[in-house]
Amino acid sequence: MPAMGTAPCESPKRSWKNKVDNMKKLLKTATAFLLILAVAAGLCACSGGAGGKAPGKKIAIVTATLSQNPEEYRRAAQLASKYSYVEHVVYTDTRIGTSGILDFYKRVNDVAADESYGAIVIARANLGAVAAVRAAKAKNPDKIIVCTAPVENIETLAKSADAILAIDTAKDAAMMVEEAHGRGAEVFVYYATGVQQSTLSVRESREAAKQKCDELGMTYKFVNCYDVTQTLGIKGAQSFMKEDIARQLKNFEGKKIAAYCADISSQAELIKNACPNGIIVAGTSFPSVYDGYTAAFNIEMGKKWDDKSKVFSKVRAAIRENGGTKNQFIVWDDLTAVSMTDAAFEYARASLTGEQADMAKAVKSSFPSKIKVSDKKLDKCTFIYTEDYRVL
Secondary structure, X not given: OOOOOOOOOOOHHXXXXXXXXXXXXXXXXXXXXXXXXXXXXXXXXHXXXXXXXXXXXXXXXXXXOOOOOHXXXXXXXXXXXXXXXXXXXXXXXXXXXXXXXXXXXXXXXXXXXXXXXXXXXXXXXXXXXXXHHHHHHHHOOOOEEEEEOOOOOHHXXXXXXXXXXXXXXXXXXXXXXXXHHHOOXXXXXXXXXXXXXXXXXXXXXXXXXXXXXXXXXXXXXXXXXXXXXXXXXXXXXXXHHHHHXXXXXXXXXXXXXXXXXXXXXXXXXXXXXXXXXXXXEOOOOOOOOOXXXXXXXXXXXXXXXOOHHHHHHHHHHHHHHOOOOOOOEEEEOOOHHHHHHHHHXXXXXHHHHOOOOOHHHHHHHHOOOOEEEOOOOEOOXXXXXEOOEEEO
């Protein structure tokens, strides 16, 4: 008999049963916890961009090669890795002959003909986009096509595309001239190809730059630069730019020159030759530090490619190493093509899920606060500009 006031000794059989019961309770708790995690993971996997829900059909993000448009290429690859309903489709460099343009056309139309896709985001509408989108929509009118930063006539592209996100080039040009003037520029040299001069965006940009130069008492000089579609291609464009910078330095000897080039193919050459000659590069054909700067100085960012502060830091260091000075180079304070791709993707996703597709809202959620939606109006188009620049 156990002593009074003490608990009876538990039998080995009962002790084992209690242990089994406790283990069962723990197992049930763990199972419930794992189930909650699985449900949460499933919800995350099904969610869309910017916290939205996933569409029933796939979205193709169509980009050029890494060498032609590095920001769009890398961002599209990231989105395809993150979302199961996103596919990254790559076409050949459109700057090299007609083969790239034909490949661009084919890939857009192949995706448009595939019923598993509900939308196409053309992340930078390069040369050939107008023909590709027109053909795709003619055969597949229900396919949603969203384009960013068109290089061809935006009015023509807008007749076929569902939505376009572009730069307000007139507002940007006027602000570039002001920035250059504030840094001592007396002459503003504007470069563009013959083909570009026929587009609305370049035409408005040229006019705005000239008007602002007149207002500020600056000399405005327009130069018709070499077109990459001509016989010598990119090398011809680069050679022309190098030679013409020497001409302008001679023409305006003793004066502070600022330059802008609307042609991306000549951008790196302009930057390289501006460095040791003190020419202010007032902006780039596409307003991002990746447009010309990384190519000019052979900068490789690797896994840190989307770390804005590191990109700017490397570019600034390269400018100094190549003879450039402080306040000589003016850029948008963003990885602009990344943000444009995000906004276009979000617009396409919302369109497919039946949500309100609002490009202005997509811009606000994708860009830093200093980049705004412009009041410029054109059917199906949303334009952006920056309120402030970063000076390197």
